Amino acid sequence: MKWFLILWAGPIVLLGSWYSLSYNDMSFGIFMLTRQAHDLVFQIYGNVLGIPPETIPPLVARAIVVDSLIVFALIGFRKRKSLVAWWRGNQSSKTPGTLPSAESLSRAP
16 A cells, blocks of 8 residues: 555656746756746647647646545545544544533632
């Protein structure tokens, strides 16, 4: 499961880092991190897909959200027994009978 999460999060972190650095033109002397390379990459992808380049980042963000929901659903399914036990333990401590009564409160002025 650890490798599954690493292989899922690695490309997302890499893509997010490249996108934020190139969008803000923080190149550090590397061409691939310049704004020109950023615009060129999205222009090429836009031409290949036949859509305007400015519509690609929201599509990628939406795909990352959907993939993340699927990954967390898989993790939740695998750990469902411990999650149910935690939930039941958490709910049993919130019953009205466990609240302090008026007699147990201090009489401090």
